[in-house]
Amino acid sequence: MSSQQAPLAYAVAQWLQQSSDSASAEHKAKLQHAAKSVSEAFDVDTSSAQQQAQYGSGPGLQAIFDIFLKTQAKMGGAAPAPAAAPAASTSTAAATPSDADLAKAEQLKADGNKAMSAKDYGAAIEAYGKAIELNPNSPVYFSNRAAAFSQIGQHDQAIDDAKQASKIDPKFGKAYSRLGHALFSSGRFEEAVEAYQQGVEVDPTNEVLKKGLAASKEQASSSSSAPSSSAAGSSTRDAVSPPAGADAGAGGFPDFGGGAGGMPDLAAMMNNPMIAQMAQNLMSNPDSLASLMNNPMLRQAAERFGSGGGMPDMSSMMNDPALRDMARNFMGGAGGGAGRGNGGGNGNNNIASPTVRVIYFASVRTTLGLSHESIALPSVPTSLPTLIELIAQRHNDKQPDSVLAGCRWSVDNTLIEIDEIANWTLSGGEEVEVEPARKPLVAASVLSRFSAHHFSPAPSGVDSNLLILLHGLGDSDTPFFTLGQSLQKTLPQTAVLTLQAPHGVPFLDPGRHWMWYPTFDQFGEILTKPNPRPTVDHLKGLLEHLTGACGWSASHIYFFGFGQGATIALETLVDWTKSHADEPAARLGSIVSVSGEFISHPTLTKPSATPVLHIYRSPSETPRDASRWASFRKATSALQLHRLALAPGGADEAMLRGQEWDGVMQFWSRLLRSRSSWELSGDVVPLAPQK
Incomplete structure (x- = not known):
């Protein structure tokens, strides 16, 4: 199933399920069966909180x-x-x-x-x-x-x-x-x-x-x-046009350009960022199209254009305050931050001021002395710069201006680019994150629990995602750090941290071969009951350090592990979920496991919502409901399985090469937080690191 099919399949299953609620007994079972069939065929679940947030908003x-x-x-x-x-x-x-x-x-x-x-x-x-x-x-x-x-x-x-x-x-x-x-x-x-x-x-x-x-x-x-609506359809109105060379009409509305017969140059229009943004907002908010067509002046303009009357005079149209506000909202931001307003007509006699939840990280948290707060918006929509001013005024005694000036801002997990901040608006209910652009790896004793580590900040200067790479049994973190730097050329605004396992492999060259937990006894024999607990505790401690002193959000930390490194990542996921069961915001971003496995048997009351991509090598597909994946299903409700062919020589455990990275890149492209609204509007092209 493609990522484009999932939202539609979810919507169909949800509609069938909702329809069954009010259906007769005779039809209720049929509708529920249809909903179940769609859900199973397209691997969607209308009862999943994660999918509800992803597809059902x-x-x-x-x-x-x-x-x-x-x-x-x-x-x-x-x-x-x-x-x-x-x-x-x-x-x-x-x-x-x-x-x-x-x-x-x-x-x-x-x-x-x-x-x-x-x-x-x-x-x-x-x-x-x-x-x-x-x-x-x-x-x-x-x-x-x-x-x-x-x-x-x-x-x-x-x-x-x-x-x-x-x-x-x-x-x-x-x-x-x-x-x-x-x-x-x-x-x-x-x-x-x-x-x-x-x-x-x-x-x-x-x-x-x-x-x-x-x-x-x-x-x-x-x-x-303003000009009367009848004048809008007159021949005199047709004769009105902007001055030669004008780039924009009233209210900053862009020049549409025109081709033969007065028809606009559509290619040129979509190259205009403002028009592209408006088109994106129309597609992401279907209600808005109906609202647009119900504006009398815009409806008349559309009718004139459809009957061969040529393009409307945008300067005159922007004299209509309603259209001016509408244009400002459509071009002001993407998604839920596009300034939809509060509807004004819900008829609630006791409407409270809309609020946003603001979450602070790292130096911002230290300066303000709090991790989060709710702030009432003075109006709907409210611009993001206005919110920044409200925060500065509210904490004026702590002089936060210089700290706030060096921060990056995210709204509902979408990073706002610097040049978009001035145009972004809030309607209430959003979650706004404030964090320093740079998140240095603060030295701490927990890092010394690993034999070595390397850190590379994002080349773009903005650390939005943290990718932690864990090598396999008998390897070191040196080649993985090289891999991480190669991935940074593809992954946007992503810092990389590689860790080296704490135990040396016995009877091999010291300093070059490491294991995450004792795997061999003093005679070099494989232990039948290895204990990963101490290393899991060290990794959990590192996560606490990263989310505390270093300012990372847990949901923006992504693990990639190979072999034994993947096993440690999976075991850490279970323990982290247990200790943060009542903290939804502490959910880890994702885990990519290449040939990893569980040593323990997860006993979570509720599986983690952290997405896990498990890659395994096998000559044939292993069914999803096979007992082999029982521990994975107990650990996460968002498991994806991806089979690769056996490596040369028939090996079932080997690192990814070439196009085998495509599935991983597609997985990350759906999860990485650092995409701006413009990047999110386009198709993701999977790129593999160079061999």
Whole structure:
């Protein structure tokens, strides 16, 4: 299964599983069986917390499909818009529901709320619609469904539901909040002012309504002074163009360029970093496309362009404050930091200020005297430079400016490049890491437990990942250090640490042949019950030193071990997981085991979530459920097995050569933290070290 298939397979399995929850007994088993078949065929697990974080953070499959249908319909496609759940009659004289219907409706509302939390807006709409069928007299069900419609850009349906909610209960403040938000998002600012004003009159203490009213008044005022929408489609508007030689329109919007017939040069457009960033954000946030097409001015521009009217005047379009803010958000950052805002229409009357969790490392932690804190954002979105200023102001008595100035910043495990910091925005809920660009290997007694070690900082000047290399039985760390320096040419922003085993191999040249734990007795005979415990304890102590004094995050430390070195890495993983079971942030980055094995029998209560790539040589594939891998499965829930052919001479234990590195490089490419948002948007090309 390719990495591109996994997210889709996970989404399908999740949709089937969620659909079974509300299905009849007859269909429930069939849907669950289908979900299980998809999960097994594509090796995905909807119950895995790791895969939930990796694949399940976006909108659900139903919501994405709804967005596709709606966008296709808006852009002239033949497909109909997704059908809304049946609306109640506008008559208020509906029959009184039975107690059983009322209870079932409340359960469906709870199901809808759960789907909203999971961003499965299609499922939420369906659940609220079924609740309305059972009890059409509740303004809450209509109000909640309006919120779900707004989340996928179906503001017309949201307006209808919000109006129905206010009709059922004219004093229900949330109905006006939903209505105002949907009207505002549709560009109907004056109507939004009226809706919010009505809401404030019935619920004068509601801060959401008051803020919505103020924003709508501001937009209505700005729109009245901007060119009218009718002018946007006139021939006079077509004649307007930027001055010759202009590079950008209002608001810093880039020049699109044009080819024959007014058609833009698409290749040139995608070479523009701002346009490429906007395209990336549109693809990573499907909801945003529907939101874009619901802006009246942008919709008119698209319609004119589609009918042969030529490219729109971007300078005039940027006079629209809503479009200007939208452009700023789309080009301001990637992923969750792209300034999506707080939605404004969730109708919660007790909204707390959104916060971010800030984690400090190394000298920053020492200077501030704390490891982490939560900081409330003054607005949504808030720029990353503003957060940096807030941190400096909060700890002004410790004079942190010089320390902060030399730090690198990461948001949700994505390293922010220096030139991207000014444009990166936060919406609340993110995890921000602050660490010095350089992490020197601080001397400590724990390092003396190994016979030798070598450290090479990242050539780029930014130590974001630490790769620890452990050699095999009878070898030394010298060739592995050479290997590490070769890998640094490929792996971005990665420091390398090689360790040399603490015990010399008896009867061999001293200083050249080492073992990680006593493997032979004084007569050179192989021990039947070797004890790796002392070395495991030393390696655990080194990890504590690296994550403490040196400022590394455990999740950014990656092990590569060969033979006996791989065994030590695996055994250390088990002990480290036991001692940090209640610390999710202490999870190690990954382990690559080449011909390693377990000596012990792991007894973890819950397997580690650390990804482990185990590479073995065999003339044939060993099934994943074979007893050979039992210890591996007990140690980690994220095991990947990779078989290689036997080495020349039939050896089943040999170091990787040439293209045999491809699987390792692909594995690391998915895990290494140091990729910037621009690097993450492209395809990873596996490169093997030179022979």
